[in-house]
Amino acid sequence: MSSTDKLHQAGKIHAQARTSLLRSNSQLDRALSNSKSHDLPPITISPLQGQYLAIQCQLINAKSVLEIGTLGGYSSIWFASTGAKVTSIEINPKHRDVALENTKGLDVEIILGAALDVLPSLAAGGRKFDFIFIDADWGEQWDYFQWAVKLTRVGGCIYVDNVVRELLESENLGEHEESLVTKVGKEKKVTATLIPTVSDHKGTAQEMFDGFLLAVVKGDYYE
Numbered sequence: 172m173s174s175t176d177k178l179h180q181a182g183k184i185h186a187q188a189r190t191s192l193l194r195s196n197s198q199l200d201r202a203l204s205n206s207k208s209h210d211l212p213p214i215t216i217s218p219l220q221g222q223y224l225a226i227q228c229q230l231i232n233a234k235s236v237l238e239i240g241t242l243g244g245y246s247s248i249w250f251a252s253t254g255a256k257v258t259s260i261e262i263n264p265k266h267r268d269v270a271l272e273n274t275k276g277l278d279v280e281i282i283l284g285a286a287l288d289v290l291p292s293l294a295a296g297g298r299k300f301d302f303i304f305i306d307a308d309w310g311e312q313w314d315y316f317q318w319a320v321k322l323t324r325v326g327g328c329i330y331v332d333n334v335v336r337e338l339l340e341s342e343n344l345g346e347h348e349e350s351l352v353t354k355v356g357k358e359k360k361v362t363a364t365l366i367p368t369v370s371d372h373k374g375t376a377q378e379m380f381d382g383f384l385l386a387v388v389k390g391d392y393y394e
């Protein structure tokens with residue numbers, strides 16, 4: 172089957188899953204249309220991914236979520252829908268302003284700033300989170316991950332989005348090259364896995380294969 176046919180098939184599978192598994196949510200729909208009317212780029216997580224993240228947070232009974240990369244707050248709304256308090260970091264003031272409109276009335280705090288400036292201050296303030304979602308600058312993922320290990324409670328999870336697509340698009344992908352995956356593999360404080368995904372969410376063949384890294388932070392008693 173050609174990759175065009177596969178994209179078409181993935182589209183059908185996705186459409187069926189969207190129709191069958193998702194309930195309508197007017198706040199999410201409003202957030203997408205408001206973000207579009209403000210010309211924010213269409214680079215949110217997919218609705219099914221949002222539902223996955225919400226399920227994952229419920230599985231670990233997450234009461235506090237840290238998100239790196241707010242955009243218009245679409246994923247923040249998914250996290251807030253679980254009852255968790257959401258802290259989200261965004262570097263772009265326009266994105267932050269639209270996200271404030273979209274998340275009005277929800278327990279979502281948006282911090283304006285560069286993640287690598289904000290994360291150390293959260294750690295210095297003794298903040299801990301149950302779930303950390305990394306979805307900002309691909310070039311800084313390993314730095315975010317290292318801060319996330321410090322900021323996650325024992326038993327909490329770290330989710331890094333777009334890890335497979337980043338590797339697929341990388342010029343130097345080779346067995347012996349260092350990547351986020353190899354670096355995480357050497358980090359003794361976590362147990363991690365890579366979950367490849369296939370989706371037509373972004374609508375191009377190049378972006379159909381992706382996947383995320385999911386890690387759980389271990390306690391000393393596991394070592």
Ligand SMILES: C[S@@+](CC[C@H](N)C(=O)[O-])C[C@H]1O[C@@H](n2cnc3c(N)ncnc32)[C@H](O)[C@@H]1O
Pocket residue numbers: 214215216239240241242243244245246247260261262263266284285286287306307308311
């Ligand atoms: C893929 S979008 C986030 C999408 C959002 N999580 C969602 O699914 O609705 C990435 C966002 O990260 C922000 N960003 C990029 N570099 C950043 C940095 N160094 N610190 C904080 N935010 C950053 C971008 O401005 C953009 O809004």
